Amino acid sequence: MFCRAFRVRSNTAIKGSDRRKLRTDVAAAFPNLSAEQLTEFIPNKEELNVIKIYTHKGEAVTVYMNSRNPILFEAEKALYPTVYALWAYPDLLPAFSTWPPVLQKLAGGADLMLPGVIVPPSGFPQVERGMLCAVTLSGNRAPVAVSVATMSTAEMLAAGMKGKGFAVLHTYMDHLWEYGDKSYPPTLAPSVTEPAEKESADDEEEMEEKEPVSSFSTDPLQHVDIGDLSLKEQDSCAILMGKEEHNENKAAETAEDDNTEVQQEAEDSRTPQEQMDALLSQCFFHALKCKVKKSDLPLLTSTFLRSHMFPCCPAGQQLDIKKSSYKKFSKFLQCMQHQKILQVKELSKGVESIVEVDWKHPDIKAFTVPEGFSSASAAQDCKNEDKEQAYHAPEIIPLYGVSTKMVPLFQESGHKKGSILSSSEVRNIIVNYVKTNELVDEANKNFVKVNAILCDCLLDKSEQDEISNLKWDDLLSRCLERLQPLHQVTFFGQEPIVRKGKIEPIDITIAQRSSNKKVTIIKNLELYGLDPQSVANILQQKVQASATIAPVPGTKDRVQVQIQGNQIHHLAKMLLEEYQLPRKYIQGLEKAPKLGRKK
Structure with missing residues (x-):
């Protein structure tokens, strides 16, 4: 929900009456809070602020702030604690543990899949579908994510720990966490049964060549390791931490050299989606570093993908954005724009262009051209791409939207106002309507009898008393004229775009x-x-x-x-x-x- 930037609509201090109501709502939502904890959670005198925000998906969310940190957020009349609140009350929600590398996926907007959940020796907490749950990392009881269970504990075990287990709403390192003081998770001692769990986790890590990520502590350098891991893989939108000091960069480079072999072996264990995310990021940074020049800007995003990124794809591999976690190229570019690598603007309606690139960005500077590519060949490719790269004309399909006046004619077929149809679909619906209502003229089957609905939808007021029959062609043409004109444009390698009106030549x-x-x-x-x-x-x-x-x-x-x-x-x-x-x-x-x- 907060993996991308949100827009703040208002920020006001909470009133006394609203404070009391909030305390009542919190007590109802989290009954295991004691009276003292409740008073500490929603204090009487300390200033509380209520912030109205819109997420990147347009969802209206209310955030409650205490001491500069968000402690609660409310969406669709349901209250959820933030990671800041859970660090103070770690036992507020039933918790499920996962491995540290999974956090990068969660912060990038992914949900928690059951294969990534650690099964403790004592068994899982008993939860029902739809219950609020916390997500922790192995070896540390401090929650790093707030989620909703998509199945009960019994269903998880019955499914063989496969499938999606938790829909993640908020994580450490997302934009809601950024809105606070950006503190790190505390190191909380595991429960009594967790040492055995930790030992088994260590054994599994040894069998998997010891992935180079450890559990959280208050040492900032350890957070740098986790941030740098996401940079090397380049497959998520996680916020990169600890890049300001020169010594930390040197430490990250040394860690990268030491763990090259481990990462190469770990690549094979990644899912196809994760591998496609990594390939997409590699082609993106390769194109920016070696092929795009400042004089090329503004550059159509479709041209950037077709003429710059596709040629950067290594031999034997195919870049397919639909198989990535982004699904759409526009969503990937939004993620890169959030990281301030580039800036995308809609210079004309429905057509986006790259207008600015920060070539000094650490991610671009840190990127190295893969083996098989050289700077000289990249420069030569850049000169030849415009000549050799074939332009693919977009596929343009006229569409029609059901207008208010035409709803009575289309509602029998299950369509409502705003439904989008192709011309063939409109024709089939009209033909079925005529046959179902027995409106074909028996004397001349080239004509259709006009009933009350056809009269109201297709005839002008001056024609309603004069016309009782219409030719099939006239019936269909009148219907298309009275529907809202739309068109669908599909550019090569991109998702279809539906626009209002007819396309301008x-x-x-x-x-x-x-x-x-x-x-x-x-x-x-x-x-x-x-x-x-x-x-x-x-x-x-x-x-x-x-x-x-x-x-x-x-x-x-x-x-x-x-x-x-x-x-x-x-x-x-x-x-x-x-x-x-x-x-x-x-x-x-x-x-x-x-x-x-x-x-």
Whole structure:
């Protein structure tokens, strides 16, 4: 819930009456708190603040602060303790233990899977599905995550400890923890039965070549090790700790050298999703370090993926974002933007571009080019990519949304206002509606009888008393006209994007400038996954004329290409033949200069 930055809506001091109500709610939610603990938890005189926030998913959450630390958060009328509260009251919730490396996954937004849960000799606490639970690390009773059990203890054991066990809501090192004083988890002595558990855990670690992560302590250097592990693997959004001091960087580099072999062996034990996350991060940092230049910005995210990241994929491997934990490239870029590696903006509606890259970021500087790639070859690849990398025209599908007026016609088929349908789906729904209600004209089956619903949905007021039958084609065309127009664009290697309205065509116009000179202006290239700067550069080389990028007049975030002379012939050849865009999506090709007769 808090693995990404949230937006603060308000921050106010809690009133006395609200304080009493909160204490009552806490007592009801956590009945094992004694009266003294309850008074200590919600004090009478110390200042308490209530903060209204919106998470990155748009969820409204209320956070209660005490002594600069968040102690509770409320979502959907349910109260949850934070890790700061659990460090003061570690036995507040039933706890389940896991291994230290798993924390990086949890902080990155992952849920806790049952194979990662340590089974203690004394057995699990008895919990029911939906109960609040704490997550601890082996050897330390201090909770590091707050979660909700997705199955009961009996169901966990019956499932053979497979599947998702806990939906994680909040963790140490996430943004809610960052909102407090960023203190480390305390070292709390394990319970009586935990020493045996720790010994068995140590045995398992020895069998697995001793993974280089230990349990938490108050020593900051140990937290650096955990942060650096996530940097080496580059497969989560965990916050990297302890990177400010030069000595700590040296210690991390030494640890990396010592544990190279261990990590190589550990790679084989990673899940396919974790391996794809690591490959995605490797290609990302490789592309930023060796291929993207400052002069390339702003750079379409689709171009960055297609022309820069894909060529960085090692031989024999295939980059498939759908198989990663991010599922979408846009979500991965949001994570990188949160780490302040780059900045992404929507320069035109629905089309994102990379506008800024921090090449001095520690993660970029620390990245080393994998074996098989060299700086020289990378530079040469960068020059050849624009020529060799084929442009994939986006797949564009017109869609239709059910409007308020058309709901009566579509509700029989189970659709409601806002439902999105393709033209074939609309046709099938209309045909089934006509046949189900026996509206086909028996005298002439090319006509459909207009009932009350068709009359209200498809006829104008002036037509309602005059028209009793409609031709099939007229019926379908009227239906499509009255639905809300939408369109779906699918760029190569990315998830489909659904936008309102019909897609704007690439607009080519000829304008007159001073001294009777003509210029060719091209707009809306970004909507089709084309980088205006790249198109301007290619045109400039082909026609040997000046080409520039300028904002579209009257807009804030749209750009257009302007090139000297009437260059529509060259544009037509590029867009239709090289990029293979359908002619119906290009407007203005008829303005090409007429060629003279050959002598």
